[in-house]
Amino acid sequence: MGDKYVVFQIGEGHYSIPLEEVSQIIRYENVTDVPTAPHFVDGVINVGGDVVPVVNLRTRFSLERTEISRKNRVIIVQKQDLRYGLLVDSVQEILELDQDSVAAEAASVFGMKSEFVRGIAKIRDYLLVLLDIFKVLSTSPEIPIKE
Amino acid sequence: MSSAGLDDKKLLRAFLEEAEELLEKLNDNLLQLEKDAGNPDSINEVFRLTHSLKSESALLGFTRLSELAHRLEDVFDRIRADHLNLSRPLMDAIFSASDLIHEIISRISRGQTDTEIDIRSVIGELQQLAGLGLGSEAAEPVEALPAVASAAESGELPLKSFQRSQVIEALDRGEKIYRLRIKVAEEAEPKYPRAYLVFNNLEMITNVIQTFPNMTAAQDDRLYERIVVLLSSDLPEEKIAAACAVDLIEEPELEVLDKGRIDELLSLREQGKRSALRASRSARIESTSVRVDTNKLNEIWQLVGELTIYKAQLSQLHDRLSRRRENESIKGEVERASDSLERITTEMQQAIMGTRMVPIAVLFNKFPRLVRDLSRKLGKNVELEIQGKDTEIDRTIVEVLSDPLTHIIRNSLDHGLEEPEERRKANKPEVGRISITAQQQGGKIVIEVADDGRGLDVGKIRKKAGIGAEITDEEAVQYIFSPGFSTKEDVTDLSGRGVGMDVVATRIREDLKGEVEVRSESGGGTLIRILLPLTLTILHSLVISCSGYFYAIPVQDIRETVKVTEQNTIIEGENEFYDYEGRKVPLLRLDSVLLGPTEESSSLGLENNGVVVEQRRGRVCILVDELVEEEDLVIKPISDLLNHRRLFSGVTVLGDGRIIFILDTARIIEIIESGGFDGI
Amino acid sequence: MAFKVLLADDLYFMRMVQKEVLESKGFQIVGEASTGTEALAKYQELRPDIVILDITMPEMNGLEAMKRIFASDPDAKIIICSAIGQQSLIVDAINSGIKDFIVKPFKPERLLSAINKALTE
Numbered sequence: 001m002g003d004k005y006v007v008f009q010i011g012e013g014h015y016s017i018p019l020e021e022v023s024q025i026i027r028y029e030n031v032t033d034v035p036t037a038p039h040f041v042d043g044v045i046n047v048g049g050d051v052v053p054v055v056n057l058r059t060r061f062s063l064e065r066t067e068i069s070r071k072n073r074v075i076i077v078q079k080q081d082l083r084y085g086l087l088v089d090s091v092q093e094i095l096e097l098d099q100d101s102v103a104a105e106a107a108s109v110f111g112m113k114s115e116f117v118r119g120i121a122k123i124r125d126y127l128l129v130l131l132d133i134f135k136v137l138s139t140s141p142e143i144p145i146k147e
Numbered sequence: 148m149s150s151a152g153l154d155d156k157k158l159l160r161a162f163l164e165e166a167e168e169l170l171e172k173l174n175d176n177l178l179q180l181e182k183d184a185g186n187p188d189s190i191n192e193v194f195r196l197t198h199s200l201k202s203e204s205a206l207l208g209f210t211r212l213s214e215l216a217h218r219l220e221d222v223f224d225r226i227r228a229d230h231l232n233l234s235r236p237l238m239d240a241i242f243s244a245s246d247l248i249h250e251i252i253s254r255i256s257r258g259q260t261d262t263e264i265d266i267r268s269v270i271g272e273l274q275q276l277a278g279l280g281l282g283s284e285a286a287e288p289v290e291a292l293p294a295v296a297s298a299a300e301s302g303e304l305p306l307k308s309f310q311r312s313q314v315i316e317a318l319d320r321g322e323k324i325y326r327l328r329i330k331v332a333e334e335a336e337p338k339y340p341r342a343y344l345v346f347n348n349l350e351m352i353t354n355v356i357q358t359f360p361n362m363t364a365a366q367d368d369r370l371y372e373r374i375v376v377l378l379s380s381d382l383p384e385e386k387i388a389a390a391c392a393v394d395l396i397e398e399p400e401l402e403v404l405d406k407g408r409i410d411e412l413l414s415l416r417e418q419g420k421r422s423a424l425r426a427s428r429s430a431r432i433e434s435t436s437v438r439v440d441t442n443k444l445n446e447i448w449q450l451v452g453e454l455t456i457y458k459a460q461l462s463q464l465h466d467r468l469s470r471r472r473e474n475e476s477i478k479g480e481v482e483r484a485s486d487s488l489e490r491i492t493t494e495m496q497q498a499i500m501g502t503r504m505v506p507i508a509v510l511f512n513k514f515p516r517l518v519r520d521l522s523r524k525l526g527k528n529v530e531l532e533i534q535g536k537d538t539e540i541d542r543t544i545v546e547v548l549s550d551p552l553t554h555i556i557r558n559s560l561d562h563g564l565e566e567p568e569e570r571r572k573a574n575k576p577e578v579g580r581i582s583i584t585a586q587q588q589g590g591k592i593v594i595e596v597a598d599d600g601r602g603l604d605v606g607k608i609r610k611k612a613g614i615g616a617e618i619t620d621e622e623a624v625q626y627i628f629s630p631g632f633s634t635k636e637d638v639t640d641l642s643g644r645g646v647g648m649d650v651v652a653t654r655i656r657e658d659l660k661g662e663v664e665v666r667s668e669s670g671g672g673t674l675i676r677i678l679l680p681l682t683l684t685i686l687h688s689l690v691i692s693c694s695g696y697f698y699a700i701p702v703q704d705i706r707e708t709v710k711v712t713e714q715n716t717i718i719e720g721e722n723e724f725y726d727y728e729g730r731k732v733p734l735l736r737l738d739s740v741l742l743g744p745t746e747e748s749s750s751l752g753l754e755n756n757g758v759v760v761e762q763r764r765g766r767v768c769i770l771v772d773e774l775v776e777e778e779d780l781v782i783k784p785i786s787d788l789l790n791h792r793r794l795f796s797g798v799t800v801l802g803d804g805r806i807i808f809i810l811d812t813a814r815i816i817e818i819i820e821s822g823g824f825d826g827i
Numbered sequence: 828m829a830f831k832v833l834l835a836d837d838l839y840f841m842r843m844v845q846k847e848v849l850e851s852k853g854f855q856i857v858g859e860a861s862t863g864t865e866a867l868a869k870y871q872e873l874r875p876d877i878v879i880l881d882i883t884m885p886e887m888n889g890l891e892a893m894k895r896i897f898a899s900d901p902d903a904k905i906i907i908c909s910a911i912g913q914q915s916l917i918v919d920a921i922n923s924g925i926k927d928f929i930v931k932p933f934k935p936e937r938l939l940s941a942i943n944k945a946l947t948e
Contacts, residue, residue, distance in 0.1 A: 004864075030804065032805065032806040033696075034789055034806075034808075035694075035696060035741065035742050036741050036742070036789070036792070036794070036808075037788065037789050038788065038791065041788060041789065044789065044798075044806050046800050046804060046806060050783060051783055051785070051786070051789075051798040051799075051800065051806050052786070053786050053788045053789050055788070082786070083786070084786070084788065094864055137788070141791070158843075158844065158847070161840060161843060162840065165839070165840045198883075198910075199838055199840075201932070202838070202841065202931050202932050203838070203840050203841070205931075205932030206841075206844055206932055206933075213932065336911070336930060337911075337914055337917075337930070339914060339918075340914060340917040340918055340921060340928060343917075343918050343921050344921055344927065344928075347921050347922065368914075392944065393927065393944070394927055394940050394941050394944045
């Protein structure tokens with residue numbers, strides 16, 4: 001019996017967050033531009049009456065922007081009253097991970113500081129990074145997540 | 148089971164296999180619980196296992212086994228909900244039950260049945276120890292049932308006024324009025340959702356005016372054996388009847404009401420048919436007053452807020468459709484839906500406002516005692532007068548208002564009102580008066596606290612605040628609300644823990660989005676006036692546009708909208724001002740502040756729209772592109788990620804889905820007053 | 828032509844019984860799911876004519892799966908299985924558009940009459 005994770009891709013990297021933090025996965029549509037927001041916030045969307053900021057994770061991870069394709073998804077994450085939308089390149093699958101197969105990581109992984117990484121797991125042919133997404137979201141905009 | 152053509156042997160074998168596995172797991176978990184009674188995983192696991200066993204054994208007709216498993220499931224349900232502790236004797240009873248289950252399954256595997264097994268004693272034990280009821284908990288016979296049911300049957304249930312208008316409107320549209328009766332089959336358990344299936348179908352294709360029993364708020368399930376629905380529609384009868392083609396619904400009867408019957412229905416007012424009304428009231432004994440969790444209320448409130456948005460979207464859709472030639476019938480339907488939605492949301496808003504509103508008396512009630520105790524302590528003779536205690540305010544405002552109001556009254560008693568000696572010398576009646584009044588005025592709640600005491604010492608205030616002569620006395624006294632105005636030395640401990648009117652003002656302005664002002668005459672008393680919005684989350688706002696983006700400004704902050712031209716602007720160095728009634732009001736170019744300086748920033752052009760906003764701290768004239776519209780907006784909190792400069796106080800979704808931000812005028816004025824936007 | 832049915836219930840035994848009942852009356856079970864997530868995935872993959880969905884399933888519970896199925900296909904036909912005392916969930920499901928609901932423990936005849944009514948509208 002393990003925990004479930006939503007696996008998604010940003011560039012070449014595979015990342016995941018716990019399913020219980022995810023409230024919805026939707027397409028990138030009807031995003032309203034917000035010029036006053038930080039550069040990695042693409043805008044806001046209306047999710048069930050709530051105005052949710054869409055964070056472009058590619059940009060936040062300092063990768064260059066790409067065009068939106070049919071594969072892009074916005075993962076809505078929620079913790080208590082806070083809700084955010086994460087724009088990812090694609091959502092791969094929902095995976096069940098045994099705690100034994102997850103290695104805690106102290107050093108930085110793929111240029112990502114260890115404080116954002118809850119652990120890593122070897123999945124078939126790729127290495128999966130388990131993200132502490134709320135840490136990423138609450139970090140000051142000037143501080144990069146990835147080097 | 149064989150009636151459905153199943154292979155009993157195969158099923159039985161599969162059942163037994165599962166049951167064995169289940170039992171083993173059950174045993175393991177129970178042993179675990181013996182060592183560690185609070186283990187939540189084991190508790191949940193046992194609950195799950197007994198639940199599965201209950202379902203599976205019932206499927207195969209092993210009713211005793213199923214019942215036993217059911218009781219165990221109930222016990223563990225209560226344990227996991229923390230209503231029950233696993234005591235030693237209870238644990239023993241549970242083990243007995245588990246052993247009994249084991250025995251039954253052995254018997255079944257040997258080809259016997261479970262009917263000879265006596266489960267009564269074990270169940271009895273469990274019930275006693277676990278405090279389980281015998282079957283369903285609620286057992287008050289609803290005696291008024293027959294009276295109400297017959298009232299509905301004969302169609303004598305009076306219509307509410309909005310239902311009456313629905314009937315009239317339907318007739319205007321050329322629809323027919325129908326009464327539909329259905330019966331929910333005996334074996335349907337529960338009945339309410341069964342009936343709800345039909346109700347849902349009907350709602351989608353007709354206009355449901357009234358249902359008996361009430362379908363939107365479930366009542367005692369037993370009431371839902373027979374349902375009567377009053378509806379209007381222009382569809383053929385077969386279509387309407389088809390909505391009743393739901394399993395376990397019987398005897399559907401659809402009748403068209405002729406003019407005579409309709410007139411009767413409409414004239415059924417409170418006077419006539421009193422008995423039916425009384426009967427219907429008493430039958431609803433259980434549901435007239437309900438304790439509602441405030442969280443639920445807030446949830447509902449949020450939903451109403453969303454409904455407001457959808458209502459607006461629908462009416463916009465209707466507008467769009469109206470402009471096209473085709474789609475007449477769709478247009479009609481949209482119009483109907485729109486009207487209904489409009490009606491329902493207004494009613495809902497009012498109803499919910501009703502549940503959220505409490506009479507301000509809850510706040511005022513403690514003041515007579517407070518005044519009496521304090522005045523005695525201070526040796527003063529004071530009378531308190533309260534007016535408008537029935538004025539209703541939002542529940543959430545009550546909690547926040549309590550402290551500030553109390554403080555104002557203490558202030559009055561302490562500093563405002565004089566001792567009897569001094570009053571006599573000033574030719575005032577010996578008994579001092581404090582009056583607290585509350586009333587609703589133009590969409591706001593106005594609360595006034597007045598005393599006939601010394602009044603404020605304007606001179607002292609001027610000196611302390613460093614106010615020059617160009618400020619009038621009326622304006623000077625408002626300075627008691629400025630932040631940091633009072634110091635610890637000024638305040639005695641009777642007036643509260645060393646805080647002053649400036650803190651009161653902050654609470655009222657920031658927490659309640661309200662306003663406070665003071666009127667005073669030396670020797671003539673002091674009046675403090677508090678203005679509060681009726682609710683905290685729906686704000687009457689002005690939507691403006693700026694560089695293609697839209698923003699909203701709360702109307703209560705707006706002093707006036709003006710036209711800004713080169714002629715009425717004054718430039719001093721780097722600062723621009725707008726000449727407002729002879730006074731210089733800082734000019735704020737919203738586009739530069741929000742989006743960064745643009746090229747067009749330099750010249751003003753012929754005429755620009757300006758919005759003069761005002762807070763206590765000062766005024767600002769905000770330069771915008773267009774004044775778009777005035778709207779009631781449902782304000783939602785704004786994510787920090789979108790508001791790092793804290794220029795917005797909230798965000799809202801307009802009827803057409805556009806998302807706009809609400810400007811925090813207090814913050815903007817604060818920034819201007821403290822030197823401008825550089826670095827922000 | 829046989830109607831295609833998707834069964835979703837976390838109890839293997841339940842699914843087996845349902846399968847037996849339905850197949851004996853000519854329905855074709857095109858897939859089985861034991862979690863809400865699986866139910867959603869299989870629905871999208873198999874596009875059955877009707878889904879029998881248990882709303883007491885853990886892990887992306889049945890109700891959530893039902894909503895997502897409706898979101899992806901507003902015309903989906905779903906019959907839910909619920910436990911006794913889940914009235915508000917049932918009403919919620921009805922509002923979302925289910926065709927019917929069955930309360931556990933249920934008799935096979937009930938399942939058949941519900942599914943037949945739901946498919947012949």
